[in-house]
Amino acid sequence: MAKRDGQSPPRLMASIAAVMHEDLSASRRLAVVLKGLSSLYGIGVQCRTRLFRKRWRVSHRLPCKVVSIGNITLGGTGKTPMSVYMARLIHGFGCRVAIVSRGYKGSAEKNGGGVVSNGHALLMDPSSAGDEPFLMAQQLLPLGIPVIVGRDRVRAGRRAVQRYQTEVIVLDDGFQHMRLKRDLDIVLLDAQHPFGNGYLVPRGTLREPLSSLSRADACLLTRCPRVAITKRFAGHSQTNRSLTGDNRRRPVFAAAHAPFISEYFSAKHSDGWAAKIQMNEWHGCPVFAFSGIARNDTFQKMVCEMGFELRGYAAFADHHHYSRDDIVAIARQAGRKGAQLLVTTEKDRVKLDATWLRNMPLLVVGVRMDLGVYAEAFEHFVARKLGLPATSGP
Numbered sequence: 024m025a026k027r028d029g030q031s032p033p034r035l036m037a038s039i040a041a042v043m044h045e046d047l048s049a050s051r052r053l054a055v056v057l058k059g060l061s062s063l064y065g066i067g068v069q070c071r072t073r074l075f076r077k078r079w080r081v082s083h084r085l086p087c088k089v090v091s092i093g094n095i096t097l098g099g100t101g102k103t104p105m106s107v108y109m110a111r112l113i114h115g116f117g118c119r120v121a122i123v124s125r126g127y128k129g130s131a132e133k134n135g136g137g138v139v140s141n142g143h144a145l146l147m148d149p150s151s152a153g154d155e156p157f158l159m160a161q162q163l164l165p166l167g168i169p170v171i172v173g174r175d176r177v178r179a180g181r182r183a184v185q186r187y188q189t190e191v192i193v194l195d196d197g198f199q200h201m202r203l204k205r206d207l208d209i210v211l212l213d214a215q216h217p218f219g220n221g222y223l224v225p226r227g228t229l230r231e232p233l234s235s236l237s238r239a240d241a242c243l244l245t246r247c248p249r250v251a252i253t254k255r256f257a258g259h260s261q262t263n264r265s266l267t268g269d270n271r272r273r274p275v276f277a278a279a280h281a282p283f284i285s286e287y288f289s290a291k292h293s294d295g296w297a298a299k300i301q302m303n304e305w306h307g308c309p310v311f312a313f314s315g316i317a318r319n320d321t322f323q324k325m326v327c328e329m330g331f332e333l334r335g336y337a338a339f340a341d342h343h344h345y346s347r348d349d350i351v352a353i354a355r356q357a358g359r360k361g362a363q364l365l366v367t368t369e370k371d372r373v374k375l376d377a378t379w380l381r382n383m384p385l386l387v388v389g390v391r392m393d394l395g396v397y398a399e400a401f402e403h404f405v406a407r408k409l410g411l412p413a414t415s416g417p
Contacts, residue, residue: 038050038053039053039057039225042054042057042225042226043057043097043219043220043222043224043225043226043227043228044219044220044228045220054226057225057226058222058226060225060226061222061223061224061225061226061227062223064223064224064225065223065232068223068230068231068232068235069232071201072201072231072235075201080201080202081202082201082202082203082204083177083202083203083204084204085177085180085181085184085192085203085204086184087180087183087184087189087190087191087192088190088191088192088206088207088409088410089180089191089192089194089197089203089204089205089206089207090109090113090191090192090193090194090205090206090207090209090405090409091194091197091198091200091205091207091208091209092105092106092109092193092194092195092196092197092209092211093194093196093197093198093199093208093209093210093211094196094198094210094211094212094230095198095210095212095218095229095230095231095233095235095236096212096213096216096217096218096219096228096229096230097219097224097228097230097317098316098317098318098341099213099316099317099318099321100211100212100213100245100246101211101245101246101278101280101390101392102195102196102211103155103158103159103195103370104280104390104391104392105209105211105243105245105278105392106122106124106159106193106195107159107162107163107392108391108392109193109209109405110122110159110163110166110168110193111163111166112402112405113191113193113405113409113411114166114168116406116409116411116412118190118191118411119187119188119189119190119191120168120189120190120191120192120193121168121169121170121171121183121187121189121191121192121193122156122159122160122163122168122169122170122171122192122193122195123170123171123172123173123176123179123180123183123192123193123194123195123197124153124155124156124159124170124171124172124194124195124196125153125172125173125174125176125195125196126139126152126153126156126172126173126174127153127155127196127342128153128154128342129147129149129150129151129152129153129154129156129157129172130150130151131147131151131152131153131172131173132153132172132173132174133174135173135175135178136171136172136173136174136175136178136179136182137151137171137172137173138169138170138171138182138186139151139152139156139157139159139160139170139171139172140160140161140163140164140168140169140170141169141186141187142163142164142166142167142168142169142187143164143167144164145157145160145161145164147160147172149373149374150344150374152170152172153172153342154342154370154371154373154374155195155370156170156172156195157373158369158370158373159195161373169183169186169187169189171183176194176197176200176202176203177202177203180192180194180203191409198210198231198235198238198239199230199231206408206409207240207241207405207408207409208238208239208240208241209239209240209241209242209243210236210239210241210242210243211242211243211245212242212243212244212245213244213245213246214244214245214246214247214251214277215246217244218233236273239273240273240408241273241274241275241276241404242273242274242275242276243275243276243277243278243401244275244276244277244278245278245280245392246279246280246321247277247278247279248279249279249393249395251277251279252277252278252279252393252394252395252396252397253395253396254396255396255397255400274400274404276394276397276400276401276404277394277395277397278392278393278394278395278397279392279393279395280325280390280391280392280393281390281391281392281393282325282328282329282388282389282390283388283389283390283391284305284386284387284388284389285369285372285387285388285389286372286386286387287384287385287386287387288377288380288384288385288387289384289385305330305331305364305386306330306331307330307331307332308331308332308363308364309331309332309334309360309361309362309363309364310326310331310332310333310334310357310362310363310364310365310366310386311333311334311335311336311337311353311356311357311360311362311364311365311366312326312331312333312335312336312337312365312366312367313336313337313338313339313353313365313366313367313371314338314339314367314368314370314371315338315339315340315341315342315343315345315370315371316341316368316370316371317341319336319338319339322368322388323336323338325388325390326366326388329388331364331366334357334360334361334362335356335357335360335362337353337356343371343374344374345371345374345375345379347376347379350375350379350380351379351382353365354382354383357383358382358383362383363383363384364383364384364385364386365380365383365384365385365386366385366386366387366388367385367386367387367388368387368388368389368390369387369388369389369390372385372387
């Protein structure tokens with residue numbers, strides 16, 4: 024009995040995920056129950072939005088510009104790389120910029136927040152900061168861009184202004200955080216599944232009704248095929264206007280997720296993490312991949328598209344905290360499959376101890392946002408909304 028009870032929660036979560044993603048194995052009865060819960064959730068969301076719209080709940084204005092990068096679906100749209108892209112872009116305008124994030128799953132979130140990076144040094148580890156804020160801090164350290172976390176984003180924003188004289192805050196995953204006023208709201212939509220299955224959670228993946236797009240200043244279609252960013256389509260979306268139910272014209276931009284080899288680790292190297300290498304050096308190499316992100320399936324697809332021969336894959340829950348035993352088990356699986364390399368994401372890499380990686384080399388794959396032909400128009404749009412002179416891209 025104890026064993027069955029221990030397995031019940033993950034089994035239930037798997038069943039719910041099947042319904043949310045319209046898998047053929049999904050239970051119809053569970054779908055009906057979840058649809059009812061979604062209706063209740065939707066009522067709650069609409070009531071909360073109305074409270075802010077009627078000013079019965081207070082939205083706070085910071086003494087700086089605020090740019091929100093968010094979405095209306097659960098995870099996987101590229102908020103982290105886009106927040107980094109935006110911070111670099113605004114830094115290129117000559118402004119003092121900082122990133123403010125919730126710090127989801129990090130211990131600092133529950134303890135009043137804190138500074139992940141002051142722009143000169145990393146002051147937290149991934150378990151304190153949360154894996155995504157830590158990754159952003161790591162990537163932005165060369166530019167001297169601070170990263171602050173906290174469940175109370177208003178307090179975290181004030182801390183950024185007081186400590187670092189911040190002129191522009193990039194609010195990571197901020198679309199639903201209406202307590203903080205913003206000057207620019209950008210909503211990311213997965214080009215392949217922009218609205219999931221059309222249902223609110225828990226029946227679907229929508230965090231808000233489609234009408235919430237009326238609050239957005241612009242939409243960015245992410246995970247576009249590369250051909251989509253080499254030729255521009257119409258600058259405004261009629262579909263967007265009809266979904267939001269208003270007549271406001273919103274620019275729609277497009278971006279591809281461009282993978283690159285971030286790091287290579289081999290026990291043969293005395294310094295552990297070797298110099299950066301090019302993807303073509305490992306083209307056709309048999310690999311075993313693993314990840315614990317919101318959309319493991321997209322990383323699996325990316326590994327194949329990069330030219331690796333994927334021999335096997337281990338998928339973990341988003342924000343999974345790895346142990347030495349996890350990595351040992353993964354390496355054993357990889358060995359049995361005849362893989363020569365392990366492959367994982369940057370987000371997973373920050374939670375790995377180098378001493379665990381002795382049996383098989385590891386490649387770390389990063390993702391950059393590539394706006395292609397939309398980059399210049401996007402830069403001018405951001406500069407205009409913030410009242411800044413456009414200079415150069417990130």
